[in-house]
Amino acid sequence: MNSNIRFVQGNEACVEAALYAGLDFFAGYPITPSTEIAEHLSYRLPEIGGKFIQMEDEIASICAIVGASLTGHKVMTATSGPGFSLMQEGLGYAIMAEIPCVIVNVQRGGPSTGLPTSVSQGDVFQARWGAHGDHSIIALTASNHQDVFSITVEAFNMAETYRTPVILLFDEVIGHMRERLVVPEKGEIALVDRLRTSVKEGVDYHPYLPREDGRLPMSDFGGIHRYNVTGLAHDMWGFPTNNPNIVHGLMRHLVDKIQSHVNTITRYKEFYTQDAECLLISYGSSARSALHVVENRRARGERIGLLELQTLWPFPYAMIREKCDKARHIVVVEMNMGQVVRAVKQAVDRPDRVVLANRIDGSFITPTDIKNILRLIQGKGV
Amino acid sequence: MNIKGYIRERFFPHLWCPGCGHGIVLNSLLRAIDQLGMNKNELVMVSGIGCSSRISGYVDFHSLHTLHGRALAFATGVKLSRPELNVIVPMGDGDALAIGGNHFIHACRRNIAMTAIVMNNRIYGMTGGQFSPLSGYGIQATTAPYGNIDHDFDVVQLSMSAGASFVARTTTYHAKEMIDIFKQAILHDGFSVVEVLSQCPTYFGRRNKMGSAADMMESFKNNTTRIGSKAKEENPNLLERGVFVRKDIPEYCAEYDKIIGNAMKGHK
Ligand SMILES: Cc1ncc(C[n+]2csc(CCOP(=O)(O)OP(=O)(O)O)c2C)c(N)n1
Ligand code: SF4
Numbered sequence: 025m026n027s028n029i030r031f032v033q034g035n036e037a038c039v040e041a042a043l044y045a046g047l048d049f050f051a052g053y054p055i056t057p058s059t060e061i062a063e064h065l066s067y068r069l070p071e072i073g074g075k076f077i078q079m080e081d082e083i084a085s086i087c088a089i090v091g092a093s094l095t096g097h098k099v100m101t102a103t104s105g106p107g108f109s110l111m112q113e114g115l116g117y118a119i120m121a122e123i124p125c126v127i128v129n130v131q132r133g134g135p136s137t138g139l140p141t142s143v144s145q146g147d148v149f150q151a152r153w154g155a156h157g158d159h160s161i162i163a164l165t166a167s168n169h170q171d172v173f174s175i176t177v178e179a180f181n182m183a184e185t186y187r188t189p190v191i192l193l194f195d196e197v198i199g200h201m202r203e204r205l206v207v208p209e210k211g212e213i214a215l216v217d218r219l220r221t222s223v224k225e226g227v228d229y230h231p232y233l234p235r236e237d238g239r240l241p242m243s244d245f246g247g248i249h250r251y252n253v254t255g256l257a258h259d260m261w262g263f264p265t266n267n268p269n270i271v272h273g274l275m276r277h278l279v280d281k282i283q284s285h286v287n288t289i290t291r292y293k294e295f296y297t298q299d300a301e302c303l304l305i306s307y308g309s310s311a312r313s314a315l316h317v318v319e320n321r322r323a324r325g326e327r328i329g330l331l332e333l334q335t336l337w338p339f340p341y342a343m344i345r346e347k348c349d350k351a352r353h354i355v356v357v358e359m360n361m362g363q364v365v366r367a368v369k370q371a372v373d374r375p376d377r378v379v380l381a382n383r384i385d386g387s388f389i390t391p392t393d394i395k396n397i398l399r400l401i402q403g404k405g406v
Numbered sequence: 407m408n409i410k411g412y413i414r415e416r417f418f419p420h421l422w423c424p425g426c427g428h429g430i431v432l433n434s435l436l437r438a439i440d441q442l443g444m445n446k447n448e449l450v451m452v453s454g455i456g457c458s459s460r461i462s463g464y465v466d467f468h469s470l471h472t473l474h475g476r477a478l479a480f481a482t483g484v485k486l487s488r489p490e491l492n493v494i495v496p497m498g499d500g501d502a503l504a505i506g507g508n509h510f511i512h513a514c515r516r517n518i519a520m521t522a523i524v525m526n527n528r529i530y531g532m533t534g535g536q537f538s539p540l541s542g543y544g545i546q547a548t549t550a551p552y553g554n555i556d557h558d559f560d561v562v563q564l565s566m567s568a569g570a571s572f573v574a575r576t577t578t579y580h581a582k583e584m585i586d587i588f589k590q591a592i593l594h595d596g597f598s599v600v601e602v603l604s605q606c607p608t609y610f611g612r613r614n615k616m617g618s619a620a621d622m623m624e625s626f627k628n629n630t631t632r633i634g635s636k637a638k639e640e641n642p643n644l645l646e647r648g649v650f651v652r653k654d655i656p657e658y659c660a661e662y663d664k665i666i667g668n669a670m671k672g673h674k
Contacts, residue, residue, distance in 0.1 A: 049487050070669035075486050075662060080512040084479035087472065091452070091483025094470065095491070099483075117473055245450055245468040245484060246491050252414075252463055254471035263417055263463060264471075 028207040034198040035060035035102075037169040037205045038128060039068060041176035042100050044208070045215060047126075048074035049097040051088035053081050053107060056140045057196040058130040061102035082107035086114030090123045094253065096218065096244035098180055102128035105138060108147060108154070115189055116155035117255040119278065122232070122240060124183035124218070126176075128192040130199040131308075133386045142386030143196040145308055148363040151191045152337050158275060160282035162289055163191040163337040167311040169205040172198060174213060175291065175334055181216035182289060186281055187240050193336060195359070197309035197388055218242055223249065232274075233260035238281045282338055290343055291334035296322055300329030302398070303348060304381075305368055306357035307333040309388065314357045316391045317398070336364065344371040353401050354378045359389055412436045412446065414466050421460055425619025427578040427604030428458050431496070431525055434581050436465070438588035450491050452481040454506060456498035456532045458525035458604070467494075475506030478513040478522065485518050489659035492592065493520035499540040500530045503559055507539070514568035514597055518658040521591045521598045524561050527606035535609030546613040561601040562650050571596035571653040577603040577626035580647065590649060596657050603630070603645075 032040070039061055042050075050069060052062040062078065069076040075092070079085040082103050089099035103111060108129045118125055131147050133139025151163040162182050166175040172194065179190040221241035223229040229249040234240050243249040256264040257271045265271070282289070295318055297303060306314040311332040318330045331347050333340070348354050348368070354377050356365035362380050369375040381397040383389040413436070422428050439449065449467035453459035455474035462469040468491075472480045477495050485493045502510050502524045513522065529547060530536040537547035542558035550556075565573045572594040576584045584602060591598035605611060605622035616622050631637040633648035 049483070051483060067669075070662075070666045071672070073666055073670065077482065077486055079479065079482070080508055083476065084482070084509055084512070087476045087479035088483035088486075091470065091480040091485075092487035093483075094468075095484055095488040097487050099487075113473055114476070245470070246448065246488050248447060250446060250466055250468050252469045252471060254463075255473060256471070261416070 028209070030205045030207060031202055032169065032205050033060055033200055033202050034169050034172050034194060035130065035200070036064055037172040038102075038176050038192065038194070039064040040205070040207055041173040042126070042180065043068060043072065044173075044213070045177045045180035046098040047100050047180070048072065049089060049092040049099045050075070050101065051077045051079050051085040051092070052101050052103065053079055053085050055082075055104045055107045057132055057199045058102045058104045058128060060199070061128060061130075082110040083114060086111045086118070086127065089125050090114065090118050090121070093123045093125050094245045098124075100126040100128065102130065104130050104132045105134045105147065106136065108150065112154040112156075116157065116159070118189040119155060119159045119161065120255045121253050122187040122278075123189070124187055125189045126179045126183055126192060127189055128194065131193060131195040139386040141196070143309065143359060143388050144386065145195055145310065145358050145363070146360040147193065148336055148360065151193050158279065160279045161191065161337050162186065162188060162282060162335070163193050164291065164335055165193045165308045166198065166334055167308055167332060169203050171334065173205060173207070177213050177215070178291065181214075184216045184218050185239075186285070187242070188282065193308070195308045201309075220244070221249065230260040231262045232258060234277055238277070238284075286338045286340060286342070289335055289338060290340040292340065292343065293332040293334065294347075295330040295332070297329035297331055297347060299327050300351055301327040302329075302353045302355065302401075303351040304328070304330045304355050304357055304394070305333065305344070305364070306330065307336060307364065310357045310359055313389050313391050313394060317394045320391070333364070339367045339371070341367070341371040344368055345373070348372045348377070352377065355381050355394070355397060355401070357381045357389065357394055359383050407440055409433075409436050409440060412439060412466055413464050417463055420464055422457060423608045425605070425607040426457065427527060427606070427619070427623070428461060428525055430578040430581055431523065431584070431602050431604060432461050432464065434584035435494070435496075435523070435588055438585045438592065441585065442589055442592060444492060448491055450481075450484050450493045452477050452484060452493060452495045454497050454501040456501045456530070457606075458496060458498035458527075458531070459501060461496050475501055475504070476509060477501065478506065478509040481520055482513065482516070482518055485520050486659055486662065489519070494523065494592070495520055496523040496525055498531070499524055499526040499528060500538040503561070503564075504539045511564070511568040514565050514570035514599065516658050517569065517571055517597045517655055519595050519597065521588070521600065524599065524601045525604045526561060526601055527604045527610055529606050529610040531606045531609055535613060548609075548613075561599070565599040566651050570599045570651065571655050572598035572649070573651040574599070574649045575601040575603070575645070576647050577623075577630060578605060579623040579626040583647065587649065594652065596653070596655060
């Protein structure tokens, strides 16, 4: 029997993927429904010589992983709603100082302490705009454990490629549900290592001077280049400045390095979309119910399809616009009061085609919930 | 080495006001590091936000200027991920003990080998003179125009009860003593706290009619004494200076290495 086949929770799939991607430093603070990630890593990391630390809160957790990333490690923290709120300050720091790191938010019901053990997808916009100030961000998600694995590896790869924090926006159902996972062999998924500077000792290294391709080679703390890192606006030396020209360049760089790569960052899956008159758009665990509906109705000959988003931010406006071009009805399936649906409405022509099928009570959205909306659209009544 | 070998002259002049005590702390710290013959590539300075925290920009070490209050949390990640580095964490009093108070006590308890320096000027300098948790009762500040009714912490006692394994206090008047204490703190194999009474003539001094920077330093001389001195017996109000605690307790990174050793064995 293949020993790579496992029966695990989504949180554990995320752990296995992070280790596969090269994670060797984790700092966190327990919170449902993400806690299993910390628990598994406290056991698994020392086995490979990595480090796990339970911090005094989520603020400290994200700060600690930024510190560890600077010494050259692949780092992650994991949390949920209230902890994600506390992390926004550190997240902004990692964005400004361009520190590769991965932040997992296994979403639960909010606001506030909300519904600790129930599912929600209410943090989509917080992931986008939770940190103050203009910025860009990468946020990824998945609907099954095999995809949790590959998207988690992608998150580490993108964090290194773009020198940025990457958010993994899972949800309680994905985090806690158990299903089959086949752990890929080494080398099956390509890994991105840190891009380190080739500048020699004694030659000036400019930590914040982007190369022509926009990338910034790093140098590990403890290495031969000593430089400054700050959350203040800074020049190419990493030294604080409020020179308008330099600040303008920095702001453009921070946003453009992600926005100009939307196509490369965008991940999605399509099911029966080619001729779909009715297109469902969903993500995370909601996409499972959406797919169920699509497959049932396809079997009855209905022209219905599913577009499953894995990259939520930067939002793939152009891709969505194109995929929705021919659809008569577009139904966004999500467990919040309408977050991704807003972005979809912005993306498409004739936004009146777009409706929301949602659930906001902590219960998992079912195929019946979606079917009820479809019947309304099709004038059949509930 | 010439002391200039430890600073980034490119980033001078510094932003501190004339007479600010923070420059004296920088001076004593660099001399301590020089006397210890430390390798700059193995030195990391992590600071928070405040006038005091700007110190990290001026030193030619690996420097991490972080968020208000969070320096010790960032430093924890640096040190645990690479324990061979020497990590020094200068903080303002507000930085370390108001917004950063929780990180501070937990760092004391955890005992990761690094040196925390509280540059205590009893005021929020950077934001223009609001009271801090070290200002103390009766002090004038921009947010205490009727006199402060908040009581202050005693940094030394707080650090000791939170479990710090090395705790000391000195002042900017005692620059030579400060060098010596910094050396001991840096060499200590555990979490060390050094409180340095520093002067902010611009806000604390002016509002509280303390005179010039030199007058404020003079008051550090007159109001402090060495631990266990005769002067303290005669005048119990004097604040003691020196090393209060030096304990040999297991250091966190070394303990974690043992965990790694066991976990790896279990795996084979
Ligand atoms: C989260 C947050 N809150 C408030 C501030 C504003 N702020 C910057 S420095 C500072 C206080 C500085 O005082 P202290 O730490 O005592 O250092 P000093 O400037 O006196 O050296 C404050 C309140 C901030 N930067 N971040
Ligand atoms: S405001 Fe006070 S603490 Fe800040 S630089 Fe001036 S004297 Fe120093």
